[in-house]
Structure formats: structure tokens, C-alpha cells
Amino acid sequence: MFFQIPLVIILSLVCFSNSLVTNYIPAIGRDLINPADIPRAALPTYSNQLDALQFSKAISYEVPEEVFNITFSKYYLNNIVALSTSNTFGAVSHYNNLISLYNDANNIAFAILNNTIGNINTITKYTNYDPSKFDTISTSINNLKSSIDTIKQSATSLASAMNSTKNSLLPSTPNAATVQVVKDNYDLAIKSVILISNRFNLIKNELSDILSLMPTCKEEVEFYVDSLTSDEDYMGNMNSYMKLIFIYANSLYSRSLLFTRLKELF
Numbered sequence: 001m002f003f004q005i006p007l008v009i010i011l012s013l014v015c016f017s018n019s020l021v022t023n024y025i026p027a028i029g030r031d032l033i034n035p036a037d038i039p040r041a042a043l044p045t046y047s048n049q050l051d052a053l054q055f056s057k058a059i060s061y062e063v064p065e066e067v068f069n070i071t072f073s074k075y076y077l078n079n080i081v082a083l084s085t086s087n088t089f090g091a092v093s094h095y096n097n098l099i100s101l102y103n104d105a106n107n108i109a110f111a112i113l114n115n116t117i118g119n120i121n122t123i124t125k126y127t128n129y130d131p132s133k134f135d136t137i138s139t140s141i142n143n144l145k146s147s148i149d150t151i152k153q154s155a156t157s158l159a160s161a162m163n164s165t166k167n168s169l170l171p172s173t174p175n176a177a178t179v180q181v182v183k184d185n186y187d188l189a190i191k192s193v194i195l196i197s198n199r200f201n202l203i204k205n206e207l208s209d210i211l212s213l214m215p216t217c218k219e220e221v222e223f224y225v226d227s228l229t230s231d232e233d234y235m236g237n238m239n240s241y242m243k244l245i246f247i248y249a250n251s252l253y254s255r256s257l258l259f260t261r262l263k264e265l266f
Helices: 007-016 037-045 049-058 064-071 073-082 091-123 132-168 176-225 231-256 259-265
Strands: none
Touching: 037 091, 037 231, 064 073, 064 176, 073 091, 073 176, 091 132, 091 176, 091 231, 091 259, 132 176, 176 231
């Protein structure tokens, strides 16, 4: 009885038995395990001390006012709810929708970071010559981008709904001073939700940057499998792509980190 061995396996054994290709080892000395590994693994990819210093500044790019508004958005709406026992100012549903939005933001942020970790660990395996892995990564990134679009739409709808409620308030109900306080808090809450949408747009851009490299990485593997490039060129080119991926991944990490802490606020 004869067993059929897939041709691709035979070719792999023949073509790569003398290969000098090794897997990329991140600076932390192992595969990435948790989101905090991303900046630690990314830092040494910068070519000189000046770039590294600029990188260190970049990871603390947060604008204090932006962080303050995002983290205190719950309290802006809670202030409005507390000013009336009968939901006179219509903030109860907005408050509940805000909590739902932030839960979704928290969940998608973790999904993005964990997906990025998995993608990096896959791409660093230079000795895995299956080019379809890059198609799988591309699909997963596109799915995340679609989830971001859904959250952005939810944020836009919530901001619009709060603005409509604010504009519908009568100045004399119950009195002008109270209504002005309510409107001021609505303005702050609306600003916070818009900031969430804007930040997710930046995260989506970082994902798009990583996504744009996948066809190139796939082509690099295909060229190597077809013996169109040397071991040295294959590894050198992949190392260059990994440097860019780590840079994009670190920016993505920095922008996503706040969202991963939102549940601690509620």
C-alpha cells in the first residue's frame, strides 16, 4: 500500500533542508504574550538613540484634556441625571447608551491588541513558508476595522442624540440656571463621545498601515519559496517589514490602552 505525500511537503523538504533562515526573535526574547509586550518589543527596532528617544516621547503622547474628557464622560451625564428625579433632561437613556458604548470600546480594544499580538507572533515565524497566513491576517484585520466602523457609528449616533436632547430643552424648565448647567454637561459629554470616535479612527489607520504590508510580506515568502531570492535577502526584507509593523503596532497600542481601562471606571 502506497501513501501519497503532498507535493508541497516534498518541495519544502528539498528546497529548505539547507536553508539558513531563522525566525525573528523579538527583543523581549520570546513571543509576545500580552499587550504590554508590544512597546517593549518595539523599542529596539529604532535604528539610533535619537529615534529611540523620539519613540519614548511618542508613547506618552496623550493629551491630558482628551483623557480627562473621555474618563469623566460618565460623570457629566450622571450630573444631568442627578438634577432631576423624573428624567426631565432626558439623560437616562444617553447614560445607558454611553455605558454600552464604552463596554464595546473596551472589548474591541482588547480584541485589537490580542489580534495584533497573534499577528506579530505569526509573521515573525520566517520558517513558516505558507503564504496563506497573510491572507488570514488580512481578513482578521478587516474584520476589526468593520467592528471599529460599528463603534464609530454608535458614537456618532449617541452624540447626535444628546445634541438633539440638549437643543430641545426649554430655558425656563425648571429654571434658566439649571438648564444652562445641563446644557454645559451635555456639551462635555458630546465632546467626549466625539473624542472616542476620533481616536478609533486613528486606531483604524494604524491597522490599515499593518494591513498594507501583508501583500508585500506574502509576496516575499512566495519569491523565496520559488527560489527567486536568497536566504539573506528574504530575512533582510522581512526584518525591514517587521520594523514597520512594530512601529505601527506600538502606535496602535498607545491609542488603544485607554480603552482597555474603561471598565475600571464604571
